[in-house]
Amino acid sequence: MAERSTAAVDVADNSGDEPLTAKADAATTDGTAQTKDADGASAKDAGSGQDGQEAVPASPDLHSGHKLARRYRLEECVTRLDGFSSWRAVDEKLRRAVGVHLLPADHPRARSVLAAARSSALLGDPRFVQVLDAVEEDDLVYVVHEWLPDATELTALLAAGPLEAHDAYQLVSQISQAMAAAHREGLAHLRLTPGAVLRSSTGQYRIRGLAVNAALRGITADQPLRTDTEAVGALLYAALTRRWPYESDAYGLSGLPKDLGLIPPDQVRAGVHRGLSELAMRALANDGATASRQEQPCTTPDELAKAVAAMERILPPEPAFTAPPEYQRTTYQQGTYGRPSARPTSATQPVITAPPAPLQSRTGKALKWAVSALLIAALGLGSWQLAETVLDRGKDSGEQVPTQTNQEGGDDKNAVAPSKPVTIVGAQDYDPLGADGSEKPGSIKNVYDGDASSYWNTSGYFSADFGRLKEGVGVVLDLGKVQQVGNVDVSFLGGSTSVELRTTEDSSVPQMPDGFGEVAKGTGTKVSLKPDKPVQARYLLVWLTKLPPSSDGNYRGKISDIKVTS
Numbered sequence: 001m002a003e004r005s006t007a008a009v010d011v012a013d014n015s016g017d018e019p020l021t022a023k024a025d026a027a028t029t030d031g032t033a034q035t036k037d038a039d040g041a042s043a044k045d046a047g048s049g050q051d052g053q054e055a056v057p058a059s060p061d062l063h064s065g066h067k068l069a070r071r072y073r074l075e076e077c078v079t080r081l082d083g084f085s086s087w088r089a090v091d092e093k094l095r096r097a098v099g100v101h102l103l104p105a106d107h108p109r110a111r112s113v114l115a116a117a118r119s120s121a122l123l124g125d126p127r128f129v130q131v132l133d134a135v136e137e138d139d140l141v142y143v144v145h146e147w148l149p150d151a152t153e154l155t156a157l158l159a160a161g162p163l164e165a166h167d168a169y170q171l172v173s174q175i176s177q178a179m180a181a182a183h184r185e186g187l188a189h190l191r192l193t194p195g196a197v198l199r200s201s202t203g204q205y206r207i208r209g210l211a212v213n214a215a216l217r218g219i220t221a222d223q224p225l226r227t228d229t230e231a232v233g234a235l236l237y238a239a240l241t242r243r244w245p246y247e248s249d250a251y252g253l254s255g256l257p258k259d260l261g262l263i264p265p266d267q268v269r270a271g272v273h274r275g276l277s278e279l280a281m282r283a284l285a286n287d288g289a290t291a292s293r294q295e296q297p298c299t300t301p302d303e304l305a306k307a308v309a310a311m312e313r314i315l316p317p318e319p320a321f322t323a324p325p326e327y328q329r330t331t332y333q334q335g336t337y338g339r340p341s342a343r344p345t346s347a348t349q350p351v352i353t354a355p356p357a358p359l360q361s362r363t364g365k366a367l368k369w370a371v372s373a374l375l376i377a378a379l380g381l382g383s384w385q386l387a388e389t390v391l392d393r394g395k396d397s398g399e400q401v402p403t404q405t406n407q408e409g410g411d412d413k414n415a416v417a418p419s420k421p422v423t424i425v426g427a428q429d430y431d432p433l434g435a436d437g438s439e440k441p442g443s444i445k446n447v448y449d450g451d452a453s454s455y456w457n458t459s460g461y462f463s464a465d466f467g468r469l470k471e472g473v474g475v476v477l478d479l480g481k482v483q484q485v486g487n488v489d490v491s492f493l494g495g496s497t498s499v500e501l502r503t504t505e506d507s508s509v510p511q512m513p514d515g516f517g518e519v520a521k522g523t524g525t526k527v528s529l530k531p532d533k534p535v536q537a538r539y540l541l542v543w544l545t546k547l548p549p550s551s552d553g554n555y556r557g558k559i560s561d562i563k564v565t566s
Contacts, residue, residue, distance in 0.1 A: 056083035129208035188224035192231035233283025433470035460554030495548025503537035
């Protein structure tokens with residue numbers, strides 16, 4: 001699934017930066033709260049790292065469609081903060097999505113950003129989101145990095161609830177090992193938040209923004225090893241409890257109760273793995289509570305990685321398995337079949353089995369069964385021909401063939417009732433995998449206004465599969481209440497479009513497409529989406545998965561009409 005946070009502070013994206021609307025209070029490593037800017041960085045972090053008063057030039061005034069190096073086409077600005085901006089872009093040479101950080105060449109942090117990006121690129125560790133390019137050109141400095149549409153941000157994972165013990169174990173194991181490797185090469189992250197950690201579809205965790213995110217914001221640390229170790233401990237704490245281990249709320253997570261101090265995760269939530277709870281406390285070495293613990297605190301990622309390795313490995317939960325019914329054994333003893341013998345036999349007494357039936361008798365039985373089967377088949381064929389002849393005569397004579405009725409004189413109960421139109425009381429555009437969660441909301445009413453000439457359309461993409469930036473976009477229809485849905489007819493303009501019908505009985509629209517259940521799909525300009533059997537639903541998602549080409553050179557979907565019947 002594409003990276004997208006459904007937390008309270010709105011979404012985050014592959015750039016590692018939260019949108020312009022995001023506002024939150026987060027805690028520093030010593031547990032003190034600082035007011036955050038639009039990207040979640042504190043006022044102190046946004047400056048030089050000393051007094052926050054550093055004057056910086058305005059971020060470059062660029063727009064969607066601008067190309068860098070005649071190769072990277074900017075698509076959407078996801079962050080504009082403190083003199084730099086972050087974009088979702090397309091590498092037209094390799095036909096893939098990328099992320100781009102931009103800042104003026106005269107920005108006071110431009111040189112440190114370039115140095116951090118080039119150092120991170122030299123690491124080449126697949127556990128980190130890779131820096132692909134770092135360039136100074138035309139009074140601009142820009143850093144190009146990977147964009148991972150199939151990965152999910154840890155913020156989004158925690159929005160659904162705490163992680164299972166095995167997943168939390170994998171998180172702290174992989175992240176601590178990766179940061180230990182980075183520090184051995186002299187690289188620190190210094191901004192290792194839930195938004196900087198991604199989990200791929202294969203379950204591997206990857207870290208984005210190594211050195212670069214801190215350089216963009218001018219963040220420095222006197223003890224980088226300890227800073228990153230405590231950050232890993234905070235991630236583990238959040239994964240086990242879905243709480244941020246400081247008093248202030250941050251990253252869509254509630255903080256701990258005030259004046260209570262840092263308490264172990266297994267005291268925050270029941271059922272937390274004891275070993276992982278102790279490990280989180282050892283990593284949060286700056287909490288002032290180490291004296292009450294027997295284990296020594298972990299002050300470096302390498303120490304934390306070794307502590308994880310020393311633990312007993314936590315295995316994934318066993319899949320549910322239903323045992324087959326017990327096999328009923330039978331015995332052949334002294335001429336009996338499945339019955340106990342008339343008298344008990346000793347352990348040494350030989351078992352007498354019935355002799356095999358003569359070949360002649362078995363062959364005779366087979367012949368009898370074959371002849372019986374042929375006779376039954378002949379009788380069935382004759383009955384079918386006779387019934388067909390009677391029905392044909394009835395049709396020729398003009399007589400009406402009677403229909404089967406029930407005891408009350410009505411039609412058969414199995415007769416199919418005629419379908420009825422279902423009223424659509426509202427609709428909304430649905431793009432949970434995009435940057436702002438919307439896709440052309442202004443014309444959404446055109447999909448159910450009954451006018452075939454009006455339409456709702458998607459944004460333009462450079463390929464039919466949405467430029468490989470997302471799985472799809474769509475329209476959510478509100479039926480007002482849970483009711484039966486038998487068929488949904490969708491009319492498209494502009495060409496053949498692939499579409500799926502997904503439904504839910506929930507009282508609210510799911511935040512991600514997987515929250516709906518897929519019941520039908522098709523391709524064409526007029527598609528009838530008919531489930532295998534009628535379904536009950538309140539909300540219907542008409543989910544476009546492949547777009548036709550449009551006259552402007554892009555790919556765009558257009559829905560002119562949707563009709564729902566029961």
